[in-house]
Amino acid sequence: MATRQRGRPRSFDRLTALEQATMAFWEHGYETTSVSDLTRAMGISAPSLYAAFGDKRTLFEEVVETYAVSYGAYGGRALAEEETARAGIGRLLSEAAELFTEPGHPRGCLMISAAVNCSTPEVEESLRARRNANLASFEARIRRDVERGALPPDTDAAALARLSGAVLQGMSQQARDGAEKEELAAVARLAMRAWPAEAPPAGAEAEVTGRAATGPPSPEAPVPGAPAPETPAGRGA
Amino acid sequence: MATRQRGRPRSFDRLTALEQATMAFWEHGYETTSVSDLTRAMGISAPSLYAAFGDKRTLFEEVVETYAVSYGAYGGRALAEEETARAGIGRLLSEAAELFTEPGHPRGCLMISAAVNCSTPEVEESLRARRNANLASFEARIRRDVERGALPPDTDAAALARLSGAVLQGMSQQARDGAEKEELAAVARLAMRAWPAEAPPAGAEAEVTGRAATGPPSPEAPVPGAPAPETPAGRGA
DNA sequence: GTCTTTCCATAGCGACCACTACGGAATTGA
DNA sequence: TCAATTCCGTAGTGGTCGCTATGGAAAGAC
Numbered sequence: 001m002a003t004r005q006r007g008r009p010r011s012f013d014r015l016t017a018l019e020q021a022t023m024a025f026w027e028h029g030y031e032t033t034s035v036s037d038l039t040r041a042m043g044i045s046a047p048s049l050y051a052a053f054g055d056k057r058t059l060f061e062e063v064v065e066t067y068a069v070s071y072g073a074y075g076g077r078a079l080a081e082e083e084t085a086r087a088g089i090g091r092l093l094s095e096a097a098e099l100f101t102e103p104g105h106p107r108g109c110l111m112i113s114a115a116v117n118c119s120t121p122e123v124e125e126s127l128r129a130r131r132n133a134n135l136a137s138f139e140a141r142i143r144r145d146v147e148r149g150a151l152p153p154d155t156d157a158a159a160l161a162r163l164s165g166a167v168l169q170g171m172s173q174q175a176r177d178g179a180e181k182e183e184l185a186a187v188a189r190l191a192m193r194a195w196p197a198e199a200p201p202a203g204a205e206a207e208v209t210g211r212a213a214t215g216p217p218s219p220e221a222p223v224p225g226a227p228a229p230e231t232p233a234g235r236g237a
Numbered sequence: 238m239a240t241r242q243r244g245r246p247r248s249f250d251r252l253t254a255l256e257q258a259t260m261a262f263w264e265h266g267y268e269t270t271s272v273s274d275l276t277r278a279m280g281i282s283a284p285s286l287y288a289a290f291g292d293k294r295t296l297f298e299e300v301v302e303t304y305a306v307s308y309g310a311y312g313g314r315a316l317a318e319e320e321t322a323r324a325g326i327g328r329l330l331s332e333a334a335e336l337f338t339e340p341g342h343p344r345g346c347l348m349i350s351a352a353v354n355c356s357t358p359e360v361e362e363s364l365r366a367r368r369n370a371n372l373a374s375f376e377a378r379i380r381r382d383v384e385r386g387a388l389p390p391d392t393d394a395a396a397l398a399r400l401s402g403a404v405l406q407g408m409s410q411q412a413r414d415g416a417e418k419e420e421l422a423a424v425a426r427l428a429m430r431a432w433p434a435e436a437p438p439a440g441a442e443a444e445v446t447g448r449a450a451t452g453p454p455s456p457e458a459p460v461p462g463a464p465a466p467e468t469p470a471g472r473g474a
Numbered sequence: 475g476t477c478t479t480t481c482c483a484t485a486g487c488g489a490c491c492a493c494t495a496c497g498g499a500a501t502t503g504a
Numbered sequence: 505t506c507a508a509t510t511c512c513g514t515a516g517t518g519g520t521c522g523c524t525a526t527g528g529a530a531a532g533a534c
Contacts, residue, residue, distance in 0.1 A: 170403025
């Protein structure tokens with residue numbers, strides 16, 4: 001890649017167009033967003049779209065990938081940065097309440113809602129796989145805390161992960177159904193009460209009655225906050 | 238309506254055809270199920286479909302209505318028959334785990350998934366209204382228990398209702414994503430742990446936390462299994 | 475300038491969409 | 505039997521779908 005490319009350079013910004021396509025898909029879903037909707041939203045013509053992004057399905061996959069990186073990364077960060085699985089998922093749900101209702105972009109989560117009832121099985125399957133991968137990352141994070149002793153040994157990690165994913169998905173639909181940020185935040189807060197009593201993260205003194213801290217706990221106590229990436233595809237479960 | 242109708246009688250059973258249309262819409266959603274999909278599933282030709290059911294949208298509305306009555310009624314019954322809101326919603330979620338994964342029909346809930354990303358706003362809005370009505374019926378049922386003293390006075394009825402709806406919606410999507418009955422049942426069971434401690438249902442010993450009787454001080458104590466329909470449109474929230 | 479390369483707008487492809495005009499077949503009441 | 509009435513299969517409506525062939529305009533290299 002030495003010389004600059006020869007011919008006429010393209011007259012639109014590829015990343016801007018991609019973001020506009022993201023908004024369109026996010027709002028209306030894969031199937032319901034037609035190519036002519038896309039060209040209108042992106043401000044380019046159909047041949048330009050096909051030259052720059054391949055076909056509609058390839059464009060959607062690229063949209064999902066950038067969405068997972070730029071938005072879904074919140075979830076991965078919450079899980080990785082927080083001391084415990086409980087704090088991580090609590091923060092993830094709380095941030096989701098904000099993200100799902102934030103002005104400036106469509107409501108809810110693209111990975112959750114954009115390929116429901118999709119007649120292209122590959123597309124539906126692609127997002128389903130991302131959702132299930134995130135469920136698996138929830139479960140792994142919880143299981144780690146169980147093994148570490150931060151959660152009771154009889155904790156059902158799979159069920160807790162699935163519940164967290166279900167709440168997240170329900171919050172997404174309710175955001176699209178008109179729920180406001182505070183309402184979803186209350187749901188997120190309440191959902192954390194289903195968690196078992198949190199054991200002391202490490203060497204600290206004990207404490208008994210269930211239902212411990214909900215918010216971000218000790219800034220940095222023991223256990224040097226696992227660098228773990230843990231979630232390959234961002235939020236969405 | 239005295240005399241029998243004159244001409245040639247229709248050669249298919251209307252209710253059977255309606256049920257086959259229900260299965261098609263349930264599986265693929267409103268938008269993605271084409272009229273030719275419907276005629277194939279129902280075993281009739283397009284003109285017969287239009288003569289018997291009006292247009293596609295009218296057929297869908299009729300499908301939704303019968304679905305709400307025959308399937309969604311489970312939810313209304315659970316809410317009406319159980320002693321407490323907690324028991325009612327607990328039973329509703331547990332029955333949903335079964336219904337959403339039962340063989341013999343598509344997975345998940347038609348009212349939750351069939352009009353996501355729908356390009357016909359009236360259809361999308363119609364199911365959204367049913368979901369929100371069910372949320373409201375959850376909230377009313379919970380609020381009644383709070384006023385009755387069966388739940389603590391500081392219970393956030395709206396948030397608890399919304400959480401229940403979110404879990405239900407998430408369970409529907411996870412059923413479609415492949416979750417099995419036991420997994421969803423575990424989610425349902427776990428979700429009920431978010432509920433506050435249940436107070437004795439009626440005239441039992443006093444309780445502490447402030448605030449004297451607010452609402453109607455439960456004239457008839459334990460409230461026998463309320464005949465109330467309570468939910469006009471069945472499950473779906 | 476000239477040539478080469480690439481972009482992009484017009485215009486149109488076949489396929490499918492929801493929906494319906496038509497006419498023969500079937501079943502009634504008289 | 506004869507109309508009257510209704511059903512339903514064939515075939516086709518205009519419209520939109522995802523996608524692309526063509527060809528002029530624009531911007532580099534020389």
